[in-house]
Amino acid sequence: MPSAVDSGDDLYSAVKQITQSSSDSDYIDQLVPVMRDVRYSDRAGHLIQALNQISAERESEIERMCNSNHQEFVSSVNSLLRVREGTVDMTTQILQLNQSIQASTENLAAQKKALVDSRAVRQSIDETSEALNACLDVLRVANQVRDLLLEKNHYAALRSLDELQNVHLKEVGRYKIAEMIERSVPATQRLIANAVMDDLNTWLYRVREASQYLGEVAFYHTDLRRTRHEERMQQDEHFMKFKLNSAMDLVADETDEFDIMNNEEMQTEFDFSPLFECMHIHETLGRSDYFRAEYASNRRKQKDLIIPSSLNLLDDDGSDLSSLLESIAGFAIIEKATIKRTNNFRANVDVDELWDSMCQSMATLITNGLPLVDNDDLLLKIKGRVALFMLTMEKWGYSVKNLYDLLVTLFDKYSDLLKQRFSEDFQEIVSTDDYMPMPINNLEEYDKVVNVSWYTPSQAREQLTFPCVLPFSQMYPLCCIDIRNFLNQIYLFSDDHFQRSTVIDETLKNSLDELLCEKVCQSLVERLSSQYPGQIVQILTNLEHFEIACQELQDLLFQARSSGSATGPVILQATEQFRNAKKTASDRIFELVNSKIDDLIETAEYDWMATRPTTETSNYMQELTRYLSNIMNSVLLGLPTDIKEFIYFDALSHAASAILELPLHESVKRITPAAVTALVTDADFLSSFVDSLNNPILKENLDELVQTVALMATDNSDEFFDMTQRNRKYSKVDREKGAILIEKVMEGAAVAAQTPSRPSDRFGTIGSRFRMG
Template identity: 55%
Template structure:
């Protein structure tokens, strides 16, 4: 165990030595930490403490040894220092004595120097007083000169003199009271100069405000002269006519006509007072204050330009012209001021004033617009505004708000035009006599051709001189009157787009819409409403007018394409009115057919056939005579004005309707039996109708019209054969295909069954021919019962052969 403790003590002693030799506290800790970590018990810490105490004792012994060896040398050094201190005290007393001796001699010399300085000062004071008096007199002279120049309105010279006084002469007398007094008066003098120059500027601004309207009038006149020159150039060169006012080409072409709106024979605007005021305030360091005051003054002057209300009902639009001329003059001065000065008027400030004036003018105009009910007056107003826009556009002001105002004006203008022509067209349609229009002479005839879209017949086009007057035109007088209104509407609408109107597509679209509305609502629908008339002649005239209006709409579409003001638009223009007139024409045709067929139906309803009669008539029935007379009348008078195609169709349709109606008479379900005498009467009437058609003039095309009566003619032929007892040939397919090809098999069989055959009495007995052709039930028994049953079956399947449904 002693050996183990000794070894531990030696190890701790080495570690303690390393700790002592450590260069820093961190190294000390680095050496100490492992020892502490290795300590497992308090018994192992104790040797560490003993080791540290041992090292400490060794060091104290070493220090004591060193001190004992050097004690004598330390005592000798202390004695030497005491000797040196005693010598120092002695030298200090000698220096004090020498200083007192030098001080005594210096006081004597100072007294002599003071006497010399006092004598020289008196003489210098006299010289200084003399010079100061001269300097003060010069300063006073300059101060008086400043006020003299100010009184003579030489503001800038006065400012220069005051600046020279303050920065040069006043600095030479700053030690005198007069300098302080004049220095205190300098700001007041500056204010006097600033107020004087502002007074002159306000006078100039007042004159500018009074001149603004005249300046705007001169600018308007110059713009009007530019318009005229551009029109002259457009007449000489079509290419130049495609360029608007203020375009680059127009400006280059007009360079030879130089004109200064601000300096000419009529008006001169001198900006010298403004320049002087700016320069003086700049010299005074009050540029920002002057800029603010000038801007406030111009805003107040702007407000004085705008009236409380505007009267647009003046015939010459003087109130509007005065307002816009004043705004134009004010804005031109602002733009010129900005161009002639630097930093006085900023572009946003000028634009703000311009926008404010424009909005005020637009508000006044918009408020006065509802009272205007005349399109011509509105056109004058638009002309003044357009002149204003073109003038200000040349000064590079924004005119978008004014262009929007023109859109509002155009909407009002087109509304007034539409109302006017709507009333005119309604009156024209209502007052028309619906008779073909007579033309008394060639002048009137040419006038009608020029104003309408009427194309004369080829014969009249080939030789106009061969026309005999008075001549009758196919349409009624409403047609040229409507054409005149339409042309006037087009001209007056595009008149709004002259000079200046950038929304040309709006003009085209509005005109297209208005034309459609007027033609459809006021003309087409009004004519359709009049088709309820019971007079065929009036309906025929309406149909003729509708056909000419349809052609006119087609020509009008081409005219609108050529007159289109928008260069960006392309493609054809289609009017709804074209289709509306076409449909109305078809309606009119149906109405004519309806009237004619109704009359025919009424006449046929008067037919009084006694199908069981035994009396043979010697002449045509009265209803047939009246019917052919009616056909002759409408062909020669009432329907003569119809277009050839419609006329032919109507004739053919009427005859086909008559033939169908006549066929329904003997085939009626109520007719059970027809005597030979009654059959001959019906055949005579049908033959009379065929003869009437055959006797028509060639211009009516009787051969073609007979086609509509072919079934009736063949049925009459068949009935005649039935009366003679030869009706059986109908059932011979080879004969039927040649002679009775248009006769329906069932109708022919029914008619043969009803007509009494020659030599057969009572209408009964005998074998039914219907069974011979295999169209029955197949039974071999004869008599009327089998035939009736057969036709009953067919009626059940295909319906009765009754009268034609008039609906």
């Protein structure tokens, strides 16, 4: 076949060279560039022709080779057929083997799959086992928390719960049980908090039950401290300057160690562990503020349970009041102990608020119960318990200033009861007194009376003879005893917290003034209405001694006054009242004496127109001098000399004035010389009586009477109208009265001269019918 492409053509050469490649990869590698060149040069047809030419040449060559080797070719074909048959057998075997291998492979794959599946299951089992163990650990810890709660080991339970939440739950966080337990943690925390609060409430209940005994022990210890303080004051007077609970007292008493919260002897043991545990647990839970508020609320409720609705102050043993004070003291002591044992748990403001509230409630209860108390001894016991309470709580650092008002209230009630009791005593003493000088039978009685009375005897003790009488009546020493008892019992109220302050001083002064003025002085003044001079004189004597006693009391109260701010002397109004009462009594004695004198003088029966003179003293004058002598030596004997002389002076002055009024009476028109003689005789008798008293001052009272009577008896009446003579002889005579009497005497003398022998017509008896007041 002719060649369509020139043998020299490069494309043909390239194709031919390509066909001669030893491997397919070389063939492809060489053919690719030729085909790329043919594609871009539009010579694809030439390439096909070159390939066809090469193919044709190869076929020709094969045919030539086959023609020359036909037999060999046939044998080769036979061989090839046999080979092919063997190849088919081998292919069949290979297929069978392939099927066998494929079956084995499938079996192996199945086994491998089963192995893989078993390994996955085993891994799942392992993981499940690990998860179960982790969950079991979580459940074990959760159960441990519950067991610890049942054992009341709350803090360990809280720690286990914290470990469960922060450690174990994180390990099983992908499991639902973790979510379930995580949701139960807050409830468990609340359960722990409630459980520990239940234990705390139980502890608080026991504390409240033990508070009263704790307060009782505290009072007992304070009483022992007070006894030791008094012993120190007796041994060293310097300690008298310091009160109980003062710094000096605390230093002196510091060797006596006494822990009231834990004392085996007193069996007081307070374990604060429940409180500490509760605090720690709530702090761990982040609920410290809540717990602090809840605890404060519980304590306020317990405080309210301590305070009763009413208080009985009338029982002799004071059990109700003691229980209340002991309970308050125990409660407050526990509060202070809680502050000391904790850090910023209980605020001082809250504790002080509870203290003030309890004190106010206690004071209100006591104040409301006071109207029923009518015994001063019982009230003194109440004050003693309150004072012991104040001393005890002051030692624990509580302020007791708010209780001072309660002490003042108690003191006011106490002083009122004392005043009422002593008022009754004074009234009984005054009403039952015999108003006679007090008889003393022996020296022992005398010493007792002098010791209790404010009395300075005029005679030395060694010179006394018994029996004797004292100037005052029995009421005076009895009243003095009551006054001293009143002072002592008032001062019994004073103590370390209520010393003899201004309140006591003023109350004592006012109460004593009231008792002396109203119950003693006024009662004595009311008895001055008596008609018995002896009783009036004794009342006056008693008043005199009471006045002296008041002066002594003023000095005593001034010395006992404790307030340093008080200045000036102590003045009792009773002193002035007794002084005024003395004047009233003196006036009453004057009135009675003068009334008796008037009665005696009214009995005078002068015959102003008598014609026969008489030298005998009138009966009334004798009775008058006898009365004055008797009253001076008996009734007025017990009076002080100055009062007695003053009464006597007034009596004589009144008698002289009353005698002078007899001739001056308007019914007497004329006075005869005989009547003047009778009047002179009586005046001389009275003058002689006064001379016998040896008191020139008393004699002066009769000057007017003596000079007037002398003027009536004189023959030279003109001297009265001569200034010089009158001043020398008749200086005490009233000018107008003297003139009237001279005129009456002159007229009487004229009448008598005209009828010298006629018997008296008793014209003068008219004057006796007039009673001169």
